[in-house]
Amino acid sequence: MQVAFTKMHGAGNDFVVLDATRAPLALSAAQLRLLADRHFGVGADQILLVEAAPSPEVDFGYRIFNADGGEVEQCGNGARCFVAYVHGKGLTAKRRIRVQTLSGLIEPELQPDGRVTVDMGAPVFDLPRVPFEAHGLRPRQVDGWEQWPLDLVGATAWVSVLSMGNPHAVQRVDDVDTAPVLSHGPLIEHHPRFPRRVNAGFMQIVDAQHIRLRVWERGAGETLACGTGACAAVVAGLRHGWLQGAVDVQTHGGELTISWAGAGQPVRMTGPAAFVFDGTIDLPDLP
Ligand SMILES: N[C@H](CCC[C@H](N)C(=O)O)C(=O)O
Numbered sequence: 001m002q003v004a005f006t007k008m009h010g011a012g013n014d015f016v017v018l019d020a021t022r023a024p025l026a027l028s029a030a031q032l033r034l035l036a037d038r039h040f041g042v043g044a045d046q047i048l049l050v051e052a053a054p055s056p057e058v059d060f061g062y063r064i065f066n067a068d069g070g071e072v073e074q075c076g077n078g079a080r081c082f083v084a085y086v087h088g089k090g091l092t093a094k095r096r097i098r099v100q101t102l103s104g105l106i107e108p109e110l111q112p113d114g115r116v117t118v119d120m121g122a123p124v125f126d127l128p129r130v131p132f133e134a135h136g137l138r139p140r141q142v143d144g145w146e147q148w149p150l151d152l153v154g155a156t157a158w159v160s161v162l163s164m165g166n167p168h169a170v171q172r173v174d175d176v177d178t179a180p181v182l183s184h185g186p187l188i189e190h191h192p193r194f195p196r197r198v199n200a201g202f203m204q205i206v207d208a209q210h211i212r213l214r215v216w217e218r219g220a221g222e223t224l225a226c227g228t229g230a231c232a233a234v235v236a237g238l239r240h241g242w243l244q245g246a247v248d249v250q251t252h253g254g255e256l257t258i259s260w261a262g263a264g265q266p267v268r269m270t271g272p273a274a275f276v277f278d279g280t281i282d283l284p285d286l287p
Pocket residue numbers: 013045046064066072073074075076077078166167199217218219220223225226227228229
C-alpha cells in the first residue's frame with residue numbers, strides 16, 4: 001500500500017504525519033511500528049493521524065500512536081506540528097484550531113513568529129484517572145505536594161504523579177546529565193503501579209523560571225523532547241513550590257515555554273514545529 005507522509009518534529013521529538021481527512025486510514029500495529037522504525041521504515045517517535053472533524057464543534061480529529069504501535073491519549077509536541085501541518089497543507093485557513101483527541105479537546109494556535117501555542121487542557125491529579133494504583137503506599141509531603149515511592153531494582157524513585165491526558169511520573173534530580181534516565185526510565189515506564197504504563201520525567205530545577213528536562217517516554221524510549229512531559233514537569237514544580245510564573249524548559253531538542261494558572265486551569269505550552277520532508281512509502285500488508 002502506497003502511503004504518503006510528512007516528516008516533522010517539535011523540538012527534536014519527531015513524527016510521521018499522515019493525512020486521513022479524505023479517507024480513513026487503518027494501519028495495523030505492525031505497520032505503525034514499521035513506519036516508526038529508524039532502519040526499516042521512515043523513523044519517528046510517534047505517528048500522527050490527521051482526521052476529519054468527528055463533530056461540528058471541532059475542526060479536526062487527532063490520533064497518536066507511539067513507535068511501539070500503541071495508541072495514546074495525547075502528544076504535545078505533535079499538537080504543534082498538527083496545526084502547522086493542516087495550515088501549511090491548506091486543510092484550513094485558521095491559525096487557531098480546535099482538535100479532538102482521545103483525552104479531550106486541545107487548541108493549538110500558530111503564532112506570527114512561527115512558534116505554536118497550545119492550550120493543553122487542565123492537568124488531572126485524581127490518581128485512579130492517571131491511572132496510578134497507590135493502595136498500600138505512603139506518600140511523603142515535599143514542600144507543597146505529595147511524592148510517591150516507586151520500588152525499582154535496588155532503588156526507590158520518589159515521583160510526582162499526574163495526567164496531561166496521558167500519564168506522567170516526574171522526579172526532581174540534581175543534574176539531568178547524570179540522572180539514571182536510561183536505567184530507571186524503563187523500570188518506571190513498566191512499573192506495576194501504572195496499569196497503562198507511564199512517561200518518566202527527570203527534572204532539574206535551574207531557578208524558579210528555568211528547568212532542564214529529560215523524559216523516558218512510554219512506548220518510545222528517551223526522546224529529545226516531550227511536550228506533555230514538559231507540561232507535567234512544570235505543573236509538578238509549581239505545585240511543589242519550586243517554580244513560579246511562565247517556565248522555560250530546556251530539553252536536548254530545544255526549548256519549550258510552559259505556564260499554568262492553577263487548579264482547573266489549562267496548561268499553555270509554546271514551542272517550535274518544523275517540516276522536514278514529504279515522502280511516500282510502500283507499506284506491506286502486516287496483520
Ligand atoms: N509517549 C507518550 C505520547 C507522546 C507524548 C510526547 N511525544 C509529547 O510531546 O507529549 C505517551 O505514551 O503518553
